[in-house]
Each structure stands twice: as C-alpha cells, then as structure tokens.
Amino acid sequence: MFIDQVLVGPLSNFTYLVGDREGGEGIVIDPSYRVEPVLAMIDRRSLKVRYVLNTHSHTDHIVGNPEIVSRTGAKIVAHRRVPFRPDVPVDDGSVLTSGGLRVEVLYTPGHTPDSVLYRFEGHLATGDTLFVGECGRVDLPGGDPSAMYDSLLGRIVHLDGALVVLPGHDYGLTPTSTIEREKRENYTLQPRTREEFIRFLAE
16 A cells, blocks of 8 residues: 655645555545646556545535546545535445555544544544644534534544544644544643533634
8 A cells, every 4th residue: 555645735735645556546535726746646656546535525625626536537435414416425434445445434523514534554534623733623614613522532532543644734743643642742632521622622
C-alpha cells in the first residue's frame, strides 16, 4: 500500500491518494482545489481510482470531485446525509473495497451533520473532525458541539492508539500524528464532561 499526502489549495487542505500497489486500485480522499498534482500522481502510479471519498460536504473537501471523476470514472462516496446525491451513500460501519484495500466508515458528526472518518490499513482519514493538535469548528452552519463531544470523547479517544491520523488540513506541528499522541497532546481530547466540553468550545 502507498499513501500520497498532497497539500493543495489556498486553505492548506490535504488530499490523499491511496493505492493497494503501483499499477493497482485505489481511492482519492477529499479532492480540494487545484487537483492537478493528484491527477499527475494517478497517472504516474498507473492507478485505477475506484472511489472518491468525501469526509464531509464543505466545498474545500469536494470541489475537486468532478475533475477526478471525469479523469478516472471513480464513484463518489459520502455519508447519506450530505446535501448532494453521492454515487455510494454510506453510514457508520459501511465497508468499501478497492483492490486489496478495505475501508471502514466511522460516522462522526459535530463539524457537520455528514462528517465521517475512513479507517484503512492502520490509518484514519479524519477530515475536519480531528486535526493534529486541534478539532474542527462547530460554529459553522450544521455544527453541533454536543455531537462533536460524542465523536471525539465518546468514540475517537477509544480507537486504537496506533492508528495514524491523516487530517484534512495542515494545521498542526506535523502533517500526521497518531491517536495515542493526540490523546496525550491534543487539548481538545482531554477528559471533560459534556457540559465542560460545550463551554470550552464556546470559549
């Protein structure tokens, strides 16, 4: 397996190209603005892209969908609550396969009602739910601090600590992390009651 983490666009977005092997099958996660480097990597690796996975429906995570689909014929995957019609609607526990890749969907609302994580081969694509050292905003339309509490402190902190965190933006000290490191160093994941967490986000 290989993972190409590509910094694209004006908002420090990460788009990911994941393949089971050179010349094999793979996926693109959150194609953002200016996806030409991703398309060049697809060609260079001779990869058959089967799916485009969207972690949520904010424009900077889906704007590159049409270009990737036009070039590769991939199908769009997103949570069933996204405000558009994906080719493959998914929910918590859904599983996708592309060649030798197996991808599991984890539903984590809070940043948006349609936010999901994608877990595969010891990695976790977290979109705007969890960044390195931070979490996503909840003050935008559809944001829900109580749901974010459940997603972060009710679910993410209980995942395998060895999982490599692949965030949706380059906002941290490093471009990737692990669940164990985030539990130790990320101030948004420290133990709080729901009420304390909601107050903390409001501050």
